[in-house]
Amino acid sequence: MTKKDDHKDPALVSIGSMFETGKIRKMYTLAELYPTRIAKSLGINYGRYMVKLNHPDKFTMGEIVRLADLLDIEPDMITKVIYAELN
Template identity: 80%
Template sequence: MAKDDQHKDPTLLSIGSMFETGRIKKMYTLSELYPTKIAKSLGINYGRYMVKLSHPDRFTLGEIVRLANLLNIEPEMITKVIYSEMEK
């Protein structure tokens, strides 16, 4: 983890850990994990965030990068989950 972790929200860091350990297999899983806080941090409204979780191909690259920064993970971890959902 980056050295600025002490300033990051522990609840969001725990979600990042879930990506790292492979516990997040679908983006919609995030709908149960502080959705209002994440949507606000991403700068999108709650409804739009929930739609994107249902249709992860609608996330923009910028949103993926911001989400990764929020969760203190590499964007590739998020794109990997999105790709696996799109292949089904």
């Protein structure tokens, strides 16, 4: 985990824990977990975020890195989910 900031949102960090334990197997699972908050934090609108959850290959590397920072996990945990989903 990236421990850069002690003021992380506990709700979002709990989503990071779901990645770490393998409970998140598809990006669309995030649609039910604070989607407005995450979209706003990523700097994209809600509709675009939902499209990206349906088509995870549309996430940019920058968005993946920002999402990982929000969730307090390493970006490779997200890319592994995306890769598995696309194969």
